[in-house]
Amino acid sequence: MTGITRRAFGRIAGLTLATALVTAGSAAFAEGEKIAVITPYLSQPGTQFYVEAFQARAKELGWEVNVIDTAGDVAAVISRMEDVSAQGVNAIVLNVDPAQVGAGLDAAVAANIPVFGMDAGADPRIKANITSNGYAMAAETSVYVANRIGGAGKVVMFVFDAFPPVQVRGAVADAVFKNHPDITVLDRVTPDVSDGGIADSRAKMEAILAANPEPGSIKAVWAAWDQPALGALQAIEAAGRQGEGIVITGIDANPQARDAIAAGGNFEASVAQDFQGIGATTADTVARVLGGETLKSNVIYVPTKLITSSNAKD
Structure with a gap:
């Protein structure tokens, strides 16, 4: 979407939260990894913001990121997951209902590729879903x-x-x-x-x-x-x-x-x-898992805030 500011995208609090979640060891391990981000919802502003935040954090980590937009076609997510699993990416990040892409998740599991949700949903085959409550x-x-x-x-x-x-x-x-x-x-x-x-x-x-x-x-x-x-x-x-x-x-x-x-x-x-927080926290969570950490929870919530006329311009 053109002509819009990035107030929500640029929250310092989200960046602080995301940065605090990564360790020096996991960041070092993650350098050079290939990550696929797959979504059918890239036309939605929120999705755009946290995908961009993920890319920004991934660049800091030295990753190669392939963002795949299936343009509203949920079924196409499965074939793209199968494609990137065969290509041997190091991790897959999804922004889609896991219940609708089970075959794709199975392909990733079979290839021993960890899958993460970025404002997606819970599934035993997903390491963690990073989202708002x-x-x-x-x-x-x-x-x-x-x-x-x-x-x-x-x-x-x-x-x-x-x-x-x-x-x-x-x-x-x-x-x-x-x-x-x-x-x-x-x-x-x-x-x-x-x-x-x-x-x-x-x-x-x-x-x-x-x-x-x-x-x-x-x-x-x-x-x-x-x-x-x-x-x-x-x-x-x-x-x-x-x-x-x-x-x-x-x-x-x-x-x-x-x-x-x-x-x-x-x-x-x-x-x-906090779109920046969701994107950056997802990247940091991927880095933690690739670094060998076992997560304590498969859902990670990023804080939110009620906006009314009193603070809409903040």
């Missing part, structure tokens, strides 16, 4: 919505259950909204993300607005990530319904979302993931 992020934004609308009204949810880090966010938000008997989930929408997600989210929100024309008929939009939230915002503004006070929340706090939140309109809150 999706449960906590979804709880924070869904509770924000529930409080802002006074525990009553109709809410539109944008979800993506095909990807574990996003699926858990929807599950948590579902639970929070069900805990408020006067909140009704009007629609649970899965947008097409092949173009990044904004355009289709806008189109789907436009249809929902048209079906619910009365002011106050929609109290909030909860989105599992920022792209649908931005699409919903565009639809609400295009329909001239921004004055109804429809509350919008997202997750990621990408630069475009931060700008919308700072403007003080309907998009009120998101949660900033």
Whole structure:
């Protein structure tokens, strides 16, 4: 995405965390390694940021990194995993649901190649998944919505259950909204993300607005990530319904979302993931394992932060 700043990408805290996780011995061992990073989601800003952070840290470690984008084709990830396993890379980093690429994981295991998740999901064949705590992020934004609308009204949810880090966010938000008997989930929408997600989210929100024309008929939009939230915002503004006070929340706090939140309109809150921290921590975790360390946990969480108009410009 062009024309955006790298505020979220450049967090010093994430870099400090990532650097602290690597030892001198593992860094030395890792030099010269060949690493494959495979994802179908490189069109998403968050994925772009932590892949770039991984590449930056890998360069410091002296690695050769091959980033493979299957452009939304999850099935193609399997064949690419099989390809790089046959080529004898030293490690594979995935950004995809492990449950959907089992044959690729089997190929890596057979070739004795360690696999790591970078905002992926858990699987016994994956050494570690480095990610944000999706449960906590979804709880924070869904509770924000529930409080802002006074525990009553109709809410539109944008979800993506095909990807574990996003699926858990929807599950948590579902639970929070069900805990408020006067909140009704009007629609649970899965947008097409092949173009990044904004355009289709806008189109789907436009249809929902048209079906619910009365002011106050929609109290909030909860989105599992920022792209649908931005699409919903565009639809609400295009329909001239921004004055109804429809509350919008997202997750990621990408630069475009931060700008919308700072403007003080309907998009009120998101949660900033430390994309640099995820990318750098993934690289350091790979180095630790290649250096012979046995990890104590197969999930490593990188801290997050709620973003509202009070800190959107930080």
